[in-house]
Structures are given as structure tokens and as C-alpha cells.
Amino acid sequence: xxHMKKKVFAAVLALAVPSVAAAYSYxxxxxxxxxxxxxxxxxxxxxxxxxxISSGRCNYWGVxxxxxxxxxxxxxxxxxxxxxxxxxxxTQNEAKHAFANGRTFRLWHFIKTSDSYDxxxxxxxxxxxxxxxxxxxPHVHVQYDQSGSNLTGWYSGxxxxxxxxxxxxTIGVIE
Amino acid sequence: MPRYLQGLRALGGLTLMFAxxxxxxxxxxxTAKPAxxxxxxxxxxxxxxxxxxxxxxxxxxxxxxxxxxxxxxxxLPSGELHAAFDRETDPAMVEQLAAALVARSEREAEKDxxxxxxxxxxxxxxxxxRAATVRAMRRTGxxxxxxxxxxxxxxxxxxxxxxxxxxxxxxxxxxxxxGYHGPATDTAVNAAAVxxxxxxxxxxxxxxxxxxxxxEAGQKLLGMLGHESADVRRSAALALGSAPxxxxxxAREALVGMYRGERDVGVRKAxxxxxxxxxxxxxxxxxxxxxxxxxxxxxEIDAWIRALExxxxxxxxxxxxxxxxxxxx
Numbered sequence: 001x002x003h004m005k006k007k008v009f010a011a012v013l014a015l016a017v018p019s020v021a022a023a024y025s026y027x028x029x030x031x032x033x034x035x036x037x038x039x040x041x042x043x044x045x046x047x048x049x050x051x052x053i054s055s056g057r058c059n060y061w062g063v064x065x066x067x068x069x070x071x072x073x074x075x076x077x078x079x080x081x082x083x084x085x086x087x088x089x090x091t092q093n094e095a096k097h098a099f100a101n102g103r104t105f106r107l108w109h110f111i112k113t114s115d116s117y118d119x120x121x122x123x124x125x126x127x128x129x130x131x132x133x134x135x136x137x138p139h140v141h142v143q144y145d146q147s148g149s150n151l152t153g154w155y156s157g158x159x160x161x162x163x164x165x166x167x168x169x170t171i172g173v174i175e
Numbered sequence: 176m177p178r179y180l181q182g183l184r185a186l187g188g189l190t191l192m193f194a195x196x197x198x199x200x201x202x203x204x205x206t207a208k209p210a211x212x213x214x215x216x217x218x219x220x221x222x223x224x225x226x227x228x229x230x231x232x233x234x235x236x237x238x239x240x241x242x243x244x245x246x247x248x249x250x251l252p253s254g255e256l257h258a259a260f261d262r263e264t265d266p267a268m269v270e271q272l273a274a275a276l277v278a279r280s281e282r283e284a285e286k287d288x289x290x291x292x293x294x295x296x297x298x299x300x301x302x303x304x305r306a307a308t309v310r311a312m313r314r315t316g317x318x319x320x321x322x323x324x325x326x327x328x329x330x331x332x333x334x335x336x337x338x339x340x341x342x343x344x345x346x347x348x349x350x351x352x353x354g355y356h357g358p359a360t361d362t363a364v365n366a367a368a369v370x371x372x373x374x375x376x377x378x379x380x381x382x383x384x385x386x387x388x389x390x391e392a393g394q395k396l397l398g399m400l401g402h403e404s405a406d407v408r409r410s411a412a413l414a415l416g417s418a419p420x421x422x423x424x425x426a427r428e429a430l431v432g433m434y435r436g437e438r439d440v441g442v443r444k445a446x447x448x449x450x451x452x453x454x455x456x457x458x459x460x461x462x463x464x465x466x467x468x469x470x471x472x473x474x475e476i477d478a479w480i481r482a483l484e485x486x487x488x489x490x491x492x493x494x495x496x497x498x499x500x501x502x503x504x
Binding site for chain 2 (some may be wrong): 024033069070071072097098099100119120121122124125
């Protein structure tokens with residue numbers, strides 16, 4: 001019932017005010033067209049606490065930051081070159097925005113391109129879908145965390161594993 | 176998207192269509208099905224809809240129309256949008272068109288589109304239009320992309336324009352940069368320093384997070400502690416409370432030194448708050464010394480000392496604890 005209410009609220013929000021969020025909340029759209037392949041738990045049952053989205057194609061789609069707001073993005077390149085199936089833990093390319101409330105929104109695993117640099121923008125491209133870092137295939141890992149803990153409420157009720165998403169699809173709301 | 180949500184969206188879309196004055200005016204008798212009419216997404220069409228909709232009593236509907244224009248901005252013909260913006264003189268419409276151009280810039284569909292908005296914010300003859308274009312740049316990366324625009328806006332002849340520019344600096348620093356971007360903080364401090372309007376200066380500084388402020392901006396803030404306006408002194412003192420580690424020593428010395436000569440109670444409270452913020456538990460001995468200088472400030476300083484001695488390590492929680500201690504009788 002609680003999830004149902006959330007979904008109805010999300011739908012109404014998407015209808016009435018697609019980009020006008022409340023004072024401290026931001027709608028998050030999918031960074032590229034694909035499928036949600038993992039949410040809070042992996043198929044193995046271990047905790048993931050984030051969204052994995054994959055189109056199944058490497059270096060094909062540009063990865064956009066997804067958050068519907070002008071924000072300053074810090075892009076960290078740890079791996080240059082086209083990698084689709086992993087380069088080892090801790091070597092993922094990352095785009096992140098640290099919010100004043102101590103929470104951080106992150107996108108991982110993209111391939112470095114000429115768009116991979118720090119800047120202030122609204123849903124801009126920061127790289128291409130790929131598999132840098134700890135990955136077994138091309139995807140983007142979308143994470144919202146605070147003090148080392150991954151938050152899951154921001155996407156719960158907005159998307160589920162297996163859902164096909166495109167760039168107009170709301171995958172969560174962060175606040 | 177799950178199918179039932181798609182259904183809800185469609186239902187809501189229909190509701191909005193019927194809520195639109197344009198559609199209701201053309202509705203057919205209830206027995207006949209409404210005829211579907213194709214409509215192209217043009218600048219003029221969106222402007223007509225917006226012009227009519229801005230008069231609606233429904234804020235949700237007005238917000239919806241504004242959001243539609245901003246989202247559509249990326250795919251609208253650039254030339255038409257610029258021409259419409261240049262022609263428009265109604266401040267409310269100018270604000271929406273300027274926001275659409277800013278959206279094109281922020282979405283990187285046309286990076287320089289924001290320059291036309293900045294130019295109008297500085298040069299339009301109508302102060303209401305200048306204020307509207309400044310508002311359109313709020314919560315964006317405008318301060319990085321418009322050179323010395325904010326310093327120039329501080330010298331604008333209209334108090335409304337100056338205040339709108341100040342609000343932009345406050346909101347951009349808080350929500351776009353979250354206090355983590357030094358150049359954004361420096362832009363705000365530099366604008367505050369050139370402002371001759373104490374209210375504007377105070378608005379910019381009183382809630383500014385200066386944790387990434389550069390040394391030159393830090394010097395300017397210290398200089399503003401000697402300003403003739405109590406509002407400016409109070410806000411500069413508050414801004415120094417979050418100064419970066421390298422500037423904490425000089426800031427603390429300046430605040431303590433100033434407390435001895437300051438007569439305004441509001442400024443003294445701000446000085447004590449910032450001394451507490453800079454030192455946390457280490458500020459307690461200094462606060463005890465200041466306590467004996469003015470008996471009227473003793474309850475305030477006592478509340479700070481008790482809050483700091485509670486061992487709370489987050490500034491937001493310390494502020495709340497101090498407030499609680501002052502309320503408890």
C-alpha cells in the first residue's frame with residue numbers, strides 16, 4: 001500500500017510538474033535508454049544499494065548526469081580507454097555531486113570521452129556507457145549515499161529491476 | 176514504466192488538458208466526442224499558451240507551463256527563441272523566455288545562450304525586465320559563465336535588481352555548488368564587497384558557506400568587519416564562521432578583537448557564534464574570557480559554552496542544541 005501511494009504520487013508529480021521539484025528535491029531521469037539490471041540486492045542476495053542500468057551495448061550511448069537541475073559535477077577519471085567488462089575494483093570513472101545535506105550522488109563505470117570534465121550543467125553528458133572499475137559488462141551504477149551508507153529510498157517505488165527506461169523516465173527522486 | 180502508471184499519466188494529461196483555458200474554450204457539446212487536433216510545438220504556440228496560462232489562478236498549472244517551456248527549450252529553434260526574447264517587453268514573459276535560453280545553455284544545447292540573458296540583465300532600460308532576467312538565471316551556473324556580471328549588477332541603479340542578484344548568489348552557492356566550489360564563494364564575496372547597499376551585502380553574506388573561500392576573498396571579508404553598517408558587520412562575522420582551515424587563525428583573532436570594541440548586540444551575537452563555529456570545544460576558554468566583558472551577553476555565551484561542552488561534532492546539531500538550551504527554563 002505504501003509503495004502504491006508512492007507510485008501514485010510519483011505519477012501525479014510527473015504529470016503536473018515534470019521539472020518543478022520541491023525546494024530541496026530533484027527528479028532523476030535515466031542516464032541513457034536501457035534496462036534496470038540491479039536495485040537494492042543482486043540476484044545472489046548480497047546488498048547493492050544502488051541502481052544498475054544497462055543497454056547491453058558498450059561505448060554506444062552517452063551517459064547523462066540524469067538529475068533534473070543545474071548542479072556542479074566533479075568528474076574523476078581513473079581509467080582512460082574503452083573498457084567494457086571491468087578494470088578492477090576502485091578504478092571506475094566517476095561523476096559526482098556533493099549536496100549541502102552531506103549526501104552525494106554518483107555515476108560510475110562510464111568510458112572517458114571529451115565530455116568527461118568538471119562543470120556545472122543540467123543533465124549533461126559525462127562519458128559513454130562502459131565497464132570501467134568493478135564491472136562484468138557495460139552499465140552505469142547510480143548511487144546516492146551518506147556517510148558511507150547507500151540510500152535506497154530515493155528509487156524505491158519509482159523503478160524496479162527489469163524495467164525498460166529511457167531518458168524521459170523518472171528513476172527516482174533525491175532530497 | 177509499469178502499465179498502470181502509464182494509464183495514470185494519460186489520465187492526468189487529459190485532466191490537465193481540460194484544465195487548460197485554451198481547451199475548455201474550444202470544447203464541443205458533451206454528446207459529441209472532442210475532435211483531436213494536431214499541434215506543432217512552436218515558440219509562438221508555447222508563448223501564447225504561457226501568456227494565457229500565467230493569468231491562471233492555479234499555481235500548479237502555471238508551474239506546469241513554465242516547466243514545459245524550459246524542457247522544450249532544448250529542441251526549439253534557437254533563432255526563433257532568441258528573436259522572441261529580444262522582442263518581448265512584458266517582464267513575466269521575458270523571465271520565462273530568459274529561463275528557456277538559460278535552460279538551453281545549462282543542457283548544453285547552446286552553451287552561449289546565457290550570454291544574451293546576461294546582456295539584457297545588465298543593459299535593458301526597464302528595471303523590472305532586468306530583475307526578471309536576473310531571476311531567470313537563479314540556481315544555474317550563471318556565475319561561472321557571465322564574467323563580472325554580478326559585480327556589475329551590484330552597481331545597478333534599481334534596488335530590486337541588486338536584491339535579485341544577491342538572491343541568485345545565495346541560492347547558487349547553496350544549491351548548485353553546495354558550498355564546495357571556491358570560485359563561486361569568491362564571486363559572492365567579491366560582489367558583496369563592491370556593493371554599496373548594506374541590505375544586499377548582508378543578504379549575500381549572512382548564510383554564505385565559506386569553507387572553500389580563497390585567501391583574497393577572506394581578506395575582503397575581514398575588511399567588511401569594519402563596515403559602518405551593523406548589518407554588514409554582522410553578516411561578515413557570520414560568513415567568517417565557516418572559513419577554511421588556513422584562514423581560521425586570522426579570522427578567530429579578528430572576531431575576538433572586534434568583540435571588545437563592538438556595541439551592537441546583534442553583531443556581538445554573530446561574533447560569538449562564529450568564534451564558536453571556528454573553534455568548537457577549543458573556543459570555550461576564549462568565550463569564558465569574553466563573558467566577563469558584558470553581563471548582558473552572559474546568557475548567550477553560557478548557552479554556547481554548554482552546547483560546545485556537550486561534545487556534539489556537527490555544526491547543524493550544535494546550532495540546534497544551543498537553541499534548545501536557550502529555550503529550556
